Amino acid sequence: MGEEVQTEALIKEKARALFFKKGFLDATTQEIADEAGVNRALIHYYFRSREHMLEMLLDETLLEKKERVRNILTSSLPFRMKIARFIDTLVDYGLTYPYLDNFIISEMARRPDKVKLFCSQDKIKSSDLIREQLEEEIAGGKIAPISPENFMVNLSALCNYPLLAKVVLQTIHGMTDVAYRKFLVERKQVIYRTIFNEEMPELTAINEFQKTTRKN
Amino acid sequence: MGEEVQTEALIKEKARALFFKKGFLDATTQEIADEAGVNRALIHYYFRSREHMLEMLLDETLLEKKERVRNILTSSLPFRMKIARFIDTLVDYGLTYPYLDNFIISEMARRPDKVKLFCSQDKIKSSDLIREQLEEEIAGGKIAPISPENFMVNLSALCNYPLLAKVVLQTIHGMTDVAYRKFLVERKQVIYRTIFNEEMPELTAINEFQKTTRKN
DNA sequence: TTTGCGTTTAACAATTTTGTTAAACAAAAA
């Protein structure tokens, strides 16, 4: 017996890195095989076809990301802490896979039929998950009136756009990869301030809060 | 003699539509030819190669967009009117070419070498064009402190993201193309409110202002 | 040892896509 699980996992990992980390949106099966140091036919042995493999990768990765977001938005945290967490998670996720959204978007444009399949999986829109809390904030005069849809689009835009436009922004401002990472991390607070016009609470404080309320 | 100019322009126009409007990011030369109703070899006759054609299209379109943005940011308008114009223009441009940024981003990821060429064309960063006015606003306490870079990234993100994520957002919220256009147009005001926490001035008012000041 | 099973490979076939070329064509100039 060879090393089935390891090789299959290795190929997946390398393909993910190629697509989502390095941004080779249209890497060929040969390039994936090279990256994993295996024969090209193995791609077909494990994943049947290139198409099939892509679907698998997208499915898995999207599901994981959605899970994370969902967990945050359905948590019992107060609104502003929830959003702070959301920003933190989304930006960090982007730092791990700088080209993920890029890839998804290109792929979706390529296969509009598949989009419905992917999107229909989540029954509840994330905008619905914050509707009530957002309405409270607005009613309390703590934030200017805005629809949940626009609020979520704003939030996603501010978090995701700098990653989508990574190459362009990085070149314009002459930033190295390290400098760009720093820029993104510091932007977390900028985003929070843009949305709420106040300083973002420390994440450690949020964690503490969560521990305390869980005890009670 | 045939009809050189018309055919060449036709091919360009159809290619632009295919890439930037319909979102066929990797349309083949055959598909472009079909769209324009001409023989595939004509693409090579006029544009030498597919690569060369893409470079040409990107070059032209990017230049035009940059020109528009530059004109707004270097105008003599007061800061907030300037930004209102910026938002209006960027969103409208996006409505004309919903997949333009998408295409640029994919293409840039594909050819990181070309990026420098495109970006180096504009000697002045747009963030530098608003630096002084932004500092005034901040000094006057009219807006929370923020770097020009982050301000511009925020602005671009809020304007461009909904177009980049068009397919996804449209599917999630079950919107037709018409409904999505409406959503985007209405978002202009949402974006302005998100940035400045006040209502956006009417564009007609801005035009009036510009006329008046020009007279003096 | 040899048999069996899952894994891996090399070689092949089919398809798609790009780029080239020579010839047909249309209209203006000689």
Place this chain on the structure above:
DNA sequence: TTTTTGTTTAACAAAATTGTTAAACGCAAA
């Protein structure tokens, strides 16, 4: 009319890419 110039086409060649298959390989059980 004939020539010339520029435009358009069809047919061909070359390259890249995907998917298939049969054989080799390695390890564990018989």
